[in-house]
Amino acid sequence: METFERKAYEKLASWKDSSQGSTALLIEGARRVGKSTIAEEFGRRNYASYMLVDFSKAPDDVLGYFVDLRNDLDAFFMYLSSFYGVELHRRDSLIIFDEVQLYPKAREAIKQLVADGRYDYIETGSLVSIRENVKDILIPSEEESIRLNPMDFDEFLWALGEKPLSTLIADSFKKRRPLPDSLHRKAMRLFREYMLVGGMPQAVSKYVETHDFSKVDNVKRNILRLYRQDISKHGGSDRIRITRIFDNLVGQLSKKEKKFNITSLGKEAKTRDYEDAFFWLSDAFITNDCFNSTDPSVGLSISEDHSTVKCYAADTGLLTTLALADSEQTGSNLYRDILLERIEINEGMLAENVVAQLLRANGHRLFFYSRSDRDDPSNRMEIDFLIVEPYENAAMKYRVSPIEVKSSKRYRTVSLDKFKAKFDKKVGTRYVLHPKPLVVENDVVKLPIYMAGLL
Known part of the structure; x- marks a missing residue:
């Protein structure tokens, strides 16, 4: 699918400049509104590398990293980097948690990952706020959010x-x-x-x-x-x-x-x-x-x-x-x-x-x-x-x-x-x-x- 110019891209750029790694950005919106596309395009243009962790496809091994390696971030990033074949650069790589509502533990981990400070994080999701997707997690205060609407005129x-x-x-x-x-x-x-x-x-x-x-x-x-x-x-x-x-x-x-x-x-x-x-x-x-x-x-x-x-x-x-x-x-x-x-x-x-x-x-x-x-x-x-x-x-x-x-x-x-x-x-x-x-x-x-x- 063709990648279109979106006004929300400026909001992502503003977040990167103002946050300087102190917060993650959650892009909310309806299904098929272009959340993943704009996140990837932003990563491609603004970082030395980016990694997309798609929780609609992620195998159990990857999900396990968020539980087993949560207290060993060196190993956590090494395993992620190896699995997705992406070299991560300190303060110059973006990690995208796509469809994060499907694995709320990844959203909860944002607090620790942002505090670590090595990389920037964007989450994308729909139905993010419904009860079953937040009932067992602590919503990270280190999370900003924007709404992505359908394309305007x-x-x-x-x-x-x-x-x-x-x-x-x-x-x-x-x-x-x-x-x-x-x-x-x-x-x-x-x-x-x-x-x-x-x-x-x-x-x-x-x-x-x-x-x-x-x-x-x-x-x-x-x-x-x-x-x-x-x-x-x-x-x-x-x-x-x-x-x-x-x-x-x-x-x-x-x-x-x-x-x-x-x-x-x-x-x-x-x-x-x-x-x-x-x-x-x-x-x-x-x-x-x-x-x-x-x-x-x-x-x-x-x-x-x-x-x-x-x-x-x-x-x-x-x-x-x-x-x-x-x-x-x-x-x-x-x-x-x-x-x-x-x-x-x-x-x-x-x-x-x-x-x-x-x-x-x-x-x-x-x-x-x-x-x-x-x-x-x-x-x-x-x-x-x-x-x-x-x-x-x-x-x-x-x-x-x-x-x-x-x-x-x-x-x-x-x-x-x-x-x-x-x-x-x-x-x-x-x-x-x-x-x-x-x-x-x-x-x-x-x-x-x-x-x-x-x-």
Whole structure:
């Protein structure tokens, strides 16, 4: 598989420079999101040598080193070096513990290995935090962590050789100046491709190689199969509830209001019974949870309501495949008809999901605002997302910025106006993400949806 340029690489470089061997780095993320690839690429570029210990393949002899030789590190490194055929250089070698969740004792050993100080350490893992993977170990305090998300739209453009367009989009966003119509149309077409392909590196690699949506779909189906296997294997007593949520993602997100209706899972279903299942999917990086902030302020989490949740797929390409999974295979022609808008798919679902994905990739926790009032319709409003950012008109003090996502070119901004009227001085820039070019109207900035990841 082709190695792509990833923004997270800079975080690895920053860790190496600042840590100077005093901590290990844990790269967390969903299965097949590229954790091992970026760790190996970093080792290849930045050290005299690197060693990959893959715990999905490591034989019992190697596992035994972590027990039998833990108090004799000279022998421990000599045996590892010999087994993997890698010469280790003091302060110039990286050891990667790949899929470390499969052997928690290796993660526990990080404390001792970092204290020894000879080499640098990167761990990669998914499902790292689930109970069975941490119950018998002491989590090392000498461990930093980063989250690796699916490729964002910039990284997708880079993979397609469109880095100049990515740079132009960022410049347009910064200067609040629209792209020329021809470039806007090109960016929108590529963004629609991104929504269908998604950001899983294997899917992007297959698309770059073949431009065959059917082959890309097969890659995504295999990833979804892995997710289902993980739920069955690691979901424990919650696996049935986890599966129900997973199987209902498309149905819930295809509604006008994307809030997850627990009663759709069964008449007796209650939110408190499903809290652990939602957490499991989020902790496995399969979904992105978005909570209602009932009294929006700079601290959005202060008023978050866990009984009201929107549950987005962490990768929109995988959501597209779930939505088209009525048959064993989805043909390339169907994808192309969707791309060219010859047939309809729920654009609102994909648009809102991809915005959630890109906001999450840019470091935002996800919040929305919802208010219902049976007696006074003027009080009803639904804001898709809330972020906190400096507001130019308030001396760069932090304010709440509401975001509405519009998949159609014809829309109104009723909720956005109500939100401003209700919260007034708490509110900063109001954003609309839509398919049209950028336009600024007072404190409302209407951005083409392909700029969502720049917020």
